[in-house]
Amino acid sequence: MNSITLSKELKMKKEYDVIVTGGGVAGVAAAISAANNGKSTLLVEKSTILGGLATLGLINLFVPLCNGRGKQIIFGLCDKWVKEASLYGYDTIPSLWKNGEPNEPTLKRYTNRFPPYIFALQMTEDLLASGAELLYDSVATEPVMDGNRCVGVVTHSKSGMEFYGCKMLIDTTGDLDVMRSAGVPHTAGENFATYSCKQISLDGCKKAAESGNIRDAYSSIGGYGASLWGDRQPEGVPKWSGLTAEEVTDYLVTNQMVMLEKLKATESERNSRDVAMIPHMPQFRTTCHLNGDYTFTVADAYRHFDDSVCAINDFEHRDYLYEVPLRALTRRDYPNMATAGRSASASGYGWDVIRVIPPAIITGQAAAEAACQAIDEGCAIADVDIRRLQAKLESENVMVHFPDEYVPDDRTVIIHGKNAAEIEGGHL
Numbered sequence: 317m318n319s320i321t322l323s324k325e326l327k328m329k330k331e332y333d334v335i336v337t338g339g340g341v342a343g344v345a346a347a348i349s350a351a352n353n354g355k356s357t358l359l360v361e362k363s364t365i366l367g368g369l370a371t372l373g374l375i376n377l378f379v380p381l382c383n384g385r386g387k388q389i390i391f392g393l394c395d396k397w398v399k400e401a402s403l404y405g406y407d408t409i410p411s412l413w414k415n416g417e418p419n420e421p422t423l424k425r426y427t428n429r430f431p432p433y434i435f436a437l438q439m440t441e442d443l444l445a446s447g448a449e450l451l452y453d454s455v456a457t458e459p460v461m462d463g464n465r466c467v468g469v470v471t472h473s474k475s476g477m478e479f480y481g482c483k484m485l486i487d488t489t490g491d492l493d494v495m496r497s498a499g500v501p502h503t504a505g506e507n508f509a510t511y512s513c514k515q516i517s518l519d520g521c522k523k524a525a526e527s528g529n530i531r532d533a534y535s536s537i538g539g540y541g542a543s544l545w546g547d548r549q550p551e552g553v554p555k556w557s558g559l560t561a562e563e564v565t566d567y568l569v570t571n572q573m574v575m576l577e578k579l580k581a582t583e584s585e586r587n588s589r590d591v592a593m594i595p596h597m598p599q600f601r602t603t604c605h606l607n608g609d610y611t612f613t614v615a616d617a618y619r620h621f622d623d624s625v626c627a628i629n630d631f632e633h634r635d636y637l638y639e640v641p642l643r644a645l646t647r648r649d650y651p652n653m654a655t656a657g658r659s660a661s662a663s664g665y666g667w668d669v670i671r672v673i674p675p676a677i678i679t680g681q682a683a684a685e686a687a688c689q690a691i692d693e694g695c696a697i698a699d700v701d702i703r704r705l706q707a708k709l710e711s712e713n714v715m716v717h718f719p720d721e722y723v724p725d726d727r728t729v730i731i732h733g734k735n736a737a738e739i740e741g742g743h744l
């Protein structure tokens with residue numbers, strides 16, 4: 317038998333105003349925001365804890381939320397979570413930033429390395445308090461389309477195959493799984509060889525006992541350790557898009573075997589250390605993004621957008637400020653679907669700027685606010701009354717436009733040795 321045809325009638329199990337697929341930080345922010353708007357909301361998550369790469373993937377660092385001169389840029393739900401992530405565990409928030417923006421300019425940036433699993437539990441508490449419903453261990457597999465309008469999603473779980481209806485769908489799978497299956501135009505990325513786990517050792521435990529901070533008990537171990545820029549990418553090892561089961565498996569097996577070889581080669585006594593945490597999702601940075609109504613690039617630095625939904629800062633460089641237009645989360649020809657976080661419409665280093673944890677949270681919040689408003693206004697997400705949306709986001713402590721007084725006299729933007737203004741489309 318060379319092929320099979322699947323045909324099965326599925327009754328709609330339940331209908332929601334908003335379905336969010338993927339419970340990474342962007343998806344949790346979106347689901348909470350939708351539920352807080354009084355909309356019936358379902359969050360579908362394929363794993364068994366919330367947070368995606370930030371928790372499951374062991375990427376437990378809020379990169380800077382500030383401009384590198386002592387001014388905070390990213391607020392909203394992110395401002396709450398950067399502190400909440402560490403409420404019941406360790407933090408690394410610089411003391412200058414512990415009580416919010418410092419009184420004096422400082423080069424010290426506002427970041428936080430947090431305990432990933434405690435943050436996941438905290439997000440779960442926040443999600444449940446919002447009234448959003450949650451389905452764990454459930455994969456959103458197929459969008460159900462009526463033309464270009466999404467009327468629901470098919471999930472696979474212990475319950476089998478099920479169909480949930482929705483008025484709005486927000487795809488925060490990180491990989492654009494649902495919108496991609498709906499035929500929404502997208503671009504695939506490439507990923508360097510990065511596989512980072514956490515090791516615990518007797519030496520680390522001694523260090524932690526001396527410092528009184530359990531964080532010191534952990535150190536890094538893993539497979540290949542290529543950087544964001546591809547430094548240390550081993551020769552002959554392919555880059556992965558991460559969009560097929562074979563590629564995901566190849567990436568995991570390759571890196572896990574490299575880690576095993578490192579363990580075999582280690583001189584420390586085997587009773588003296590253990591692998592404490594392994595990422596339970598592939599650590600791919602950029603798998604797939606929406607080709608949205610606008611593609612965000614670094615050439616957009618210091619540019620104000622009329623339809624900005626949030627101001628964000630560059631995590632690697634001081635000063636560089638950006639605004640994210642609603643159009644980077646939508647496509648007008650798919651009226652009731654939007655994305656946020658890692659799969660927002662961006663390219664080159666612009667994709668790196670927009671995909672990290674703080675912008676992922678804020679774009680999740682913004683996508684949900686826009687989707688809820690679209691229900692109320694009876695229009696496409698891309699067509700909501702933008703002033704009303706911006707006012708709502710501002711009422712939730714989101715900085716929609718960066719203040720011009722934060723823009724330096726020298727507006728040159730150099731990314732990895734190249735001038736952003738000269739990089740066609742922002743591509744590096």
Ligand SMILES: Cc1cc2nc3c(=O)[nH]c(=O)nc-3n(C[C@H](O)[C@H](O)[C@H](O)COP(=O)(O)OP(=O)(O)OC[C@H]3O[C@@H](n4cnc5c(N)ncnc54)[C@H](O)[C@@H]3O)c2cc1C
Pocket residue numbers: 337338339340341342343360361362363366367368369370372375377378379454455456457488489490491493494510597598599600601656657658659671672673674676
């Ligand atoms: C190696 C590496 C280092 C990084 N370093 C940092 C850093 O130091 N600081 C920082 O701020 N950012 C960092 N990032 C980026 C950051 O972690 C992520 O981009 C961000 O967390 C993305 O959030 P997200 O919610 O958009 O997507 P994800 O975190 O990818 O969440 C997607 C969620 O959707 C679920 N899902 C996927 N498919 C489906 C489906 N079909 N159905 C249901 N659920 C599904 C997944 O299980 C997951 O929970 C790093 C990323 C990598 C890979």
